[in-house]
Amino acid sequence: MTDFTVPGNLPGDTASKNRYDWRAIAKYYRRRPLIVLWRTLTVSWMLGTFALGLLFDHLLGRTVANQDRRAIRLRQILTKLGPTFIKVGQALSTRPDLIKPSFLDELIKLQDQLPPFSNEVARQIILNDLDRTPEEIFSNFSAEPVAAASLGQVYKARLYSGEEVAVKVQRPNLMPIICRDLYIMRWAAGWIAPWLPLNLGHDLSLIVDEFGSKLFEEVDYLNEGRNAEKFAANFQDEPLVKVPSIYWRYCSPHVLTMEWINGFKLTDTDRVKQAGLATNDLVEIGVSSGLRQLLEFGFFHADPHPGNLFAMEDGCMAYIDFGMTDQLDQQTKETLVDSVAHLINRDYEDLANDFVKLGFLTPDTDVRPLVPALETVFQDAIGASVGDFNFKSITDKFSEVMYEYPFRVPAKFALIIRSLVTQEGLALSLDPNFKIVEIAYPYVARRLLTAETPALRRRLIDVLFKDGRFQWQRLENLLMIAQSDQSFDIIPTAGLGIQFLMTEEGQYLRRQILLALTEDNRLHTEEVQRLWTLIKDDVQPNRLLGAAWDAFTDFSRERAVALVPTEIAGALQLTR
Numbered sequence: 001m002t003d004f005t006v007p008g009n010l011p012g013d014t015a016s017k018n019r020y021d022w023r024a025i026a027k028y029y030r031r032r033p034l035i036v037l038w039r040t041l042t043v044s045w046m047l048g049t050f051a052l053g054l055l056f057d058h059l060l061g062r063t064v065a066n067q068d069r070r071a072i073r074l075r076q077i078l079t080k081l082g083p084t085f086i087k088v089g090q091a092l093s094t095r096p097d098l099i100k101p102s103f104l105d106e107l108i109k110l111q112d113q114l115p116p117f118s119n120e121v122a123r124q125i126i127l128n129d130l131d132r133t134p135e136e137i138f139s140n141f142s143a144e145p146v147a148a149a150s151l152g153q154v155y156k157a158r159l160y161s162g163e164e165v166a167v168k169v170q171r172p173n174l175m176p177i178i179c180r181d182l183y184i185m186r187w188a189a190g191w192i193a194p195w196l197p198l199n200l201g202h203d204l205s206l207i208v209d210e211f212g213s214k215l216f217e218e219v220d221y222l223n224e225g226r227n228a229e230k231f232a233a234n235f236q237d238e239p240l241v242k243v244p245s246i247y248w249r250y251c252s253p254h255v256l257t258m259e260w261i262n263g264f265k266l267t268d269t270d271r272v273k274q275a276g277l278a279t280n281d282l283v284e285i286g287v288s289s290g291l292r293q294l295l296e297f298g299f300f301h302a303d304p305h306p307g308n309l310f311a312m313e314d315g316c317m318a319y320i321d322f323g324m325t326d327q328l329d330q331q332t333k334e335t336l337v338d339s340v341a342h343l344i345n346r347d348y349e350d351l352a353n354d355f356v357k358l359g360f361l362t363p364d365t366d367v368r369p370l371v372p373a374l375e376t377v378f379q380d381a382i383g384a385s386v387g388d389f390n391f392k393s394i395t396d397k398f399s400e401v402m403y404e405y406p407f408r409v410p411a412k413f414a415l416i417i418r419s420l421v422t423q424e425g426l427a428l429s430l431d432p433n434f435k436i437v438e439i440a441y442p443y444v445a446r447r448l449l450t451a452e453t454p455a456l457r458r459r460l461i462d463v464l465f466k467d468g469r470f471q472w473q474r475l476e477n478l479l480m481i482a483q484s485d486q487s488f489d490i491i492p493t494a495g496l497g498i499q500f501l502m503t504e505e506g507q508y509l510r511r512q513i514l515l516a517l518t519e520d521n522r523l524h525t526e527e528v529q530r531l532w533t534l535i536k537d538d539v540q541p542n543r544l545l546g547a548a549w550d551a552f553t554d555f556s557r558e559r560a561v562a563l564v565p566t567e568i569a570g571a572l573q574l575t576r
Contacts, residue, residue, distance in 0.1 A: 020213040022186060025179050025183050026186070090110050093111065111308075117172065126255055130252060138158060140158040152171055155167045164259075185211075190204075190205060214302060215324075222251060224321070225248065225256055234299060241319070258320075261310055262313075265307070266306055266426060282317055283430050290423050300328075302416075303422075343378065344444070352371055352374055360407055361405075365405075
């Protein structure tokens with residue numbers, strides 16, 4: 001990789017502020033056409049000759065014979081092209097369903113087996129940033145890096161207080177390289193966009209900008225440390241998800257010191273088996289934690305490739321490398337829950353409207369012609385069972401629809417899609433028969449049925465009622481799907497339901513349920529009987545009565561507080 005120095009007026013200032021500004025970067029490089037031209041020619045030549053090699057192999061019938069050599073060459077090319085292209089290779093390394101095994105084996109090496117930079121340079125960076133040598137900070141510091149990635153390399157060390165730590169040191173002169181490549185990518189996006197299928201070109205430049213913004217955040221190790229602590233706080237109630245602690249005294253924008261994780265890659269199936277761990281359990285932890293990130297917290301790890309996810313001997317799964325994360329707003333989280341619920345119930349008209357809310361379609365789009373197309377796509381992709389669903393099948397089926405209708409990929413969803421695709425690819429490497437919806441559906445169903453927030457309760461009501469009529473089949477579907485999740489317990493859910501029905505907010509639902517039981521001038525005893533048959537094995541009368549009593553007690557206490565004056569409530573020691 002060729003390094004070069006950029007004067008401090010531009011991207012240097014931008015880097016120091018940790019803020020991506022494509023206009024400033026473009027202004028800088030428009031004045032330096034030779035740098036841009038040379039880099040463009042280099043990238044075009046290296047990737048073009050590789051593509052021609054593949055074409056000749058195909059024409060001469062040597063594809064199989066030369067594929068190992070071609071795979072090695074691709075890894076070497078991406079490594080030489082630098083961080084941006086290495087990250088492309090990292091993303092491809094998680095897709096065993098798309099990449100041939102020989103290429104996959106080589107691309108996996110891009111996760112943490114890249115050529116390291118000089119140890120002397122790394123030690124100098126530590127000294128410059130922390131004002132102390134490694135020997136002054138650590139009682140033990142590895143002579144060589146234990147891993148080298150696209151943006152930095154990691155050393156194993158031990159603090160004088162005894163803790164084992166990982167010391168991450170950033171590659172030198174990194175920002176100029178990133179700025180140059182981002183400028184070329186954005187320039188190329190403008191030229192390529194009109195020729196792309198699937199209407200992907202509409203927001204292609206914005207997708208590059210989103211990637212650039214996150215890459216700028218990733219090169220600031222202090223930001224990565226803050227992200228790690230935020231992520232850990234979100235999962236503090238989940239003992240199976242591990243996040244390394246940050247040692248802030250020994251951190252800077254270019255040096256990050258964190259807890260050492262004793263584990264092994266999720267893709268190391270031999271180590272997983274030797275440790276007596278079940279791959280299915282690890283897959284479920286990974287997918288469930290991914291769903292919580294998107295639908296519950298809105299804060300998600302945007303680069304979950306195998307080099308950043310580790311299995312631990314105690315059955316936990318550890319996340320590392322929080323340089324690339326993103327935050328979703330509340331409305332987006334709620335709409336995502338809506339879209340999954342609508343997919344569960346095959347409400348394709350509402351699903352089309354969800355695409356509008358999420359920005360995949362413009363607000364003035366007439367979704368009515370789209371509904372039959374969506375129905376065809378998802379019916380074929382889902383099949384008779386939700387377990388037949390995966391992102392690859394949806395992508396294949398969706399291509400024609402996106403080409404015919406004004407779909408676009410919102411910039412804010414570029415990382416979400418990348419994260420989901422990466423997680424599915426990782427899960428497929430552990431379990432070739434993995435279907436993400438088998439875990440996603442029970443999770444969403446459980447969240448809707450527990451409905452711990454007003455927003456989720458509104459979503460549940462929207463799901464259960466269609467055109468003012470109670471949808472018995474939908475409730476059955478939700479219960480059946482939720483029961484497939486072993487962690488789902490009907491009793492607490494029943495307690496929450498009873499408590500909600502007693503509130504003023506639940507008045508509408510009480511009325512609608514009564515109407516549902518008697519609509520069409522008949523008692524709907526058959527529907528009630530089916531529901532009871534569905535849940536009776538999970539219902540213990542004493543636990544159900546206990547949940548109902550607890551709900552009534554809580555309701556009564558809250559109602560009492562609301563009805564009596566504050567002075568009297570205080571005297572009676574009631575709490576609001």
